[in-house]
Amino acid sequence: MISAIEDLEVSRLTLSVRDWEAIFDYCEKRSIRCLGVERVFVPEVSGRARELVSGVRRFFPLAKVYSVFGTSSVPVAAVVRLDSENLKSENGYLYLGTFLPGVEKKIVSPHLASAGTTSLRLEDRIGELFLARSNEGDSHVCSETGYFALVDDLGEFWLCGRTGDGINASFGTFVPARCEPVFERHAKVSRAILISLKSKVGVRPAVVVEVLPRMMPRGAQEESKLRAELLQFGAEFEDTKLILYFFFTERLPDLRRDDGEWNRTALSRRFTRLAWLKAFF
Known part of the structure; x- marks a missing residue:
């Protein structure tokens, strides 16, 4: 997450309170100001919202700030680019979006991505992922269209919708x-x-x-x-x-x-x- 912000490859951010605190601490120690972030979605937490917004405006001076009540109220937002190396990590690498009514199928858990029969292949696109399934040891892409996905508070991936349905x-x-x-x-x-x-x-x-x-x-x-x-x-x-x-x-x-x-x-x-x-x- 931090490396993506440093590289200024992120245009929209939605993070938990703990993630925001970690980013503020990182930016403070290194005197970083992130000018490439255009929109920030700040969780509305009792007693903490004002503090979070203040930090966002300090370290993300060009970003427009939105207050939200949980991730399900946020439209799909590209967060960071994942690759096969950091996909195994449970912390810090997220795709965020919203639940679509009627969609209840879990796609994969980050910590199970390399071990189960379902795996993820991520293209060089921010905010999109491609589903792939293991077939006798060889992976093949199920669909040529990407998917927007959400990672919830438990670290589970959820399907938001196909990017190709335009x-x-x-x-x-x-x-x-x-x-x-x-x-x-x-x-x-x-x-x-x-x-x-x-x-x-x-x-x-x-x-x-x-x-x-x-x-x-x-x-x-x-x-x-x-x-x-x-x-x-x-x-x-x-x-x-x-x-x-x-x-x-x-x-x-x-x-x-x-x-x-x-x-x-x-x-x-x-x-x-x-x-x-x-x-x-």
Whole structure:
């Protein structure tokens, strides 16, 4: 973790209180100021938040500081680059992100990575990992697309989402694993699905929102209020600030691919038609 900060290869950081204290001590002893860090996510800890923010602003003078209530409220953030040598370590080398609802499968524990039938192969990309499985002594990559992952407080890796599942819009590619967890932080949202809408002026990103039972907005005023709250959530992060369209439903359409993933193409077609009927554009 420290070496990654020294090399200025980190743009976003989310750390535990103990990790922050270690970094502050390291920077203090060596008179280091980390100018390459753009965003810092500080855990909100009773009696300690002000102290942590003060330290962050001292040693990360160019970073924008966000206070968060636990790692599950943070969108996927690249932290450090791992390699086969330090993957065996249980301390100091983390990938952070958010849980996606319904994803409960543990990928691998750091201390089991070299011993079990499941191993990790990490490409030269910050914040992405590739799953590989041992096959009669030879490892092969299960998928060509990377995965965003989370290490929880117990040191377990959790799947956040594939980096290859992108929505191509007129002004860039939007990755569900980066965008959907931002809106799923809202207290009324059960699930958010990223789709694309075809308008007269191009392709726009949008989100289909499954609202929790008995929390569906009734009437234009309630719907407008919920939309405004989601826009505020999205405005906090680069990955979501350009998402302006939302559709609310009590139950998501059962449109999935053969592999069980959401069929975003079919969802996009369905809600594009609805957008035209509602005169969104």
